[in-house]
Amino acid sequence: MDNKENIEDELASIAPLLKTIDRTPVQFLPTAYFEQFNMVIPPLERAPIIKMQPRFNWIRYATAAVVVGVLVMGAFLYTNNSTMAFEDNKYGKIDFASEINQLSDEDLQTYLSSVDVLTGAGQQAITNDIDFVNDITIEQIPDEELLKYLNENTEKPIYKKTS
Amino acid sequence: MEDKEIITQFNQAATKNNAYTVLVKKYQEKLYWHIRRIVLSHDDANDVLQNTFIKIWNGLASFKENSQLYTWLYRIATNESLSFIDQQKRKSAVPLDEVAEVLSNQIKADTNFDANKLEWKLQLAIQQLPEKQRLVFGLRYFDEMTYDEMSKILDTSAGALKASYHHAAKKIEEFIKNN
16 A cells, blocks of 8 residues: 555645545444444355256247147138138028029020030930930831830830731 | 465365454455445445455455455455446436536435535535546545555556546545635
């Protein structure tokens, strides 16, 4: 520590008034404060510090995974259900009878012709056969053919073959 | 007991508590007044002194003897006091231009305050200084430290501290003469 004389000489040169002031503390201090000041000695050994970080991380990541899973599943199911419900509502509310009544003959003809196309060559062949049959009158069919047909398609023969 | 002996005994388990008690008794008064000059109120000074001695207990085993124990203790006390002041500033949010007035009011609130006494005028004058100058002035004027010792406590060059001290002393004298 610097000796007091040096400090006093310095003060005398820069601020002589300060040299004359008593430096004993004047502030309030409780009676016998320093005599009664007791510093509690902290415990010698510190309690060991247990790191919780790894376990905490594991739980945190597991929780995050579960939450994300629930959210994804929830979003998936919600989206799917709402689409299905939308489709159900869309067609469930249609009055098909009135809708068909509103169609014109031309529209129906157009639709049926498109169905013919969609049903393919087999359907076309059947239609053609029917048209062919419709063109033949019953008078043009020989009696033998008619009898043969009736005998084949009834339980009891109606006519006996005369030969 | 000399400082070196205190440190030696503190580093031995059998004499550790006794060495610490001796250290507290030896330095409590000096450190208390150093802290009190910074934080002003007795209750705050008492709290900061307790924290200071806890820090000393925790750090004394690793204290390097290439510096003086005396300056090391003052450094801890100074840091604790300044941390406390910073916390108080954040809580109160007093505007900068009102800080000196708030500090003066704290001085005047002391039960022993006497506006006619030169010692109290000195206390009021010190509160008009910036924080760093208050610290420098207190360490030199009241604790009679050398500039080298102060340099170790405040991490400032001895030349800068000397200039700061001279500046502070002149301002204080001017304030006392005008009030």
